[in-house]
Amino acid sequence: MYGVGVQTGPERPRRADAARNAERLLDAAREVFAEQGPDAPLDAIARHAGVGVRTLYRHFPHKEALVRAALERGIGEQLGPVITDALTDEDPRRGLVTLMDATLTLVARERSTLAASASMAAEVSAPVLEAIDVLTERAQRAGSVRADLTSTDMQRIMAMLTNVLWTMDEQGAGWRRYLVLMLDAFDPEGASPLPTTSTSKCQSTDNCASFPARK
Structure with a gap:
């Protein structure tokens, strides 16, 4: 002893x-x-x-280990509490909007770290995408988000929004303009029917992962 x-x-x-x-x-x-x-x-x-x-x-x-740890820390610190709050929000659409905004804010701040390993960024972003799926389904049941949006749609929408960041001033928040435009498209009222897609699921992280933003 x-x-x-x-x-x-x-x-x-x-x-x-x-x-x-x-x-x-x-x-x-x-x-x-x-x-x-x-x-x-x-x-x-x-x-x-x-x-x-x-x-x-x-x-x-190796570099991959450092990038993974940095990403997991950033996501855990900055998005962990937001995910919890969003999932417990009595208004699922509001929770969805809050989480999407917080996610894009993190991507804007950490874009270079995310770009250091696009495939890994997709992997560590999985909890965020899962929460977005849950909130989308809840908002659909509440009638505040159009019923024909799918999980794949939401992943690709996040991918489009994150890629917009590469075309904008790093110090600004001009990307919120496009988030607002996209959110308007979620409204059930007056929504046009969506064409069907050839696949119901993302076939690879390169196709529809949300975090990896590319120059």
């Missing part, structure tokens, strides 16, 4: 230092990607975090 006690004491500050280094690296990754784009080298991220490249590789053995 005494031996274990002696060993765990000095381990705690080392673990705390490691945790702080990991947090600094994640913050630095998002900032450097924003400044230099998705091709920013890892040594630039390490310098920005104030640690050595070896420290970066101890935490994140």
Whole structure:
């Protein structure tokens, strides 16, 4: 027992230092990607975090691991509470609008990190898309969203809206103009019948994932 006690004491500050280094690296990754784009080298991220490249590789053995952790942190911190609030909103259309707006706000802020790995961005965005599906179905049952919208439609609509961001000022929120236009198209009243599609599901993340925005 005494031996274990002696060993765990000095381990705690080392673990705390490691945790702080990991947090600094994640913050630095998002900032450097924003400044230099998705091709920013890892040594630039390490310098920005104030640690050595070896420290970066101890935490994140390759760029994909760093990008995944940065994306998961951003989505968890910025969208996690929004998803919870949206899903408990008594007005499902309002919850849907809130989540779509918050998602696009995050994409606008993190576009370079997202672009660093488009396929991974689609994977980590799955909880957001699932919540959008749930809210769309609830709003359809409430009669506030047209009944012929499908899950695939919503994924592709999010893809179109995120890709609009690449054509707009990074510092502005002009993309909200197109969100409002799209939301008007959700209204059941006066909606024109939609043509059928050749497939009912997205066949790949490249076709209809929402987060990966491309230049």
